[in-house]
Amino acid sequence: DQAVVCCWTGTGASIAANKVPGVRAALCADAYTADGARRWNDANVLAIGLRLTSAPVLREILDAWFAGGPSEDAEDRDNVAHVERLDEDRRAAR
Template structure:
């Protein structure tokens, strides 16, 4: 899978993320502090990774900042992106299952390397639900990208 990764800081867990993804066989495209010479500001690098997903350059993305909040906000401003801030494996599974999330947001402050592996295991094992209500909710968020909800 092609995965874009961004981080506003070159922290050990961000480097571990890139290594873990490559070890799992993914093709990684790095943004921000993980890419020499790139703009490391969280709003800029998170947007870049999210745009890779929106334009099909990447299948998914992982965006990181100190709390994960700013990275998730920036990523969610890109139409077609459904970013979820996940601080545990259960949330990562639910984000994939019920929300069909395509961008994982992580907190550099809260995520240890063992927790990172648990979150990634759940994220990649999770599959979008076929439940009609779940699909209707995801479809509604897609319509929000275009400024309409159509109750």
Template sequence: MRIAVSADERTGVADAVVDELRRRGHDPLVHGALSDDERPDWAWASERAARDVAEGRAEQGVVCCWTGTGASIAANKVAGVRAALCGDARTAEGARRWNDANVLALSLRSTSQAELEEILDAWFAAGPSEDPDDRANIDHLAEI
């Protein structure tokens, strides 16, 4: 799967996200500080990754900044993106299942290597719910 990845600095798990995605057989498209020729700031980097998802160049995205908050805010400004800030595996599973999140936001400050692996395990294991009420919520997002 092609996955757009951005980080505003190469600290914490920034490089580990790319390495872990590759290890799992995915094809990361890197942005921000992970790229040699892009502006690294969180708003610009997260927007680029989110646009990859919204415009079909990537199936999913992972956006990272120090807290993960700014990255998730920027990504969610792009129409069609549902970015979820996840600090643990249960939240990642729920974000995929109930929110049909297509972009994972991570904190570079507080995500350990072990948590990263658990979060990615849960993220990729879960799929969107087919429950009519859950689908109605997702459909409503397009109307907001």
């Protein structure tokens, strides 16, 4: 499952989305960052700032995001697993 969230700067939307268990939201201002967030971090929520994102750039970001997918590289998968463990530890500490 994926989602797209946005607000004026994208920061608040990203912070709020990352409070939801299992969400890995990435604030992306360009297509390269969107592709990398999907590939290397297995991000599942795209956060976008509306203030500075033009329509053509938004289209590039969305195209990169939806065309991308998680890397199968072992190091990348280990990084994602590490973040998941951090989330689990935080939930267990409550």
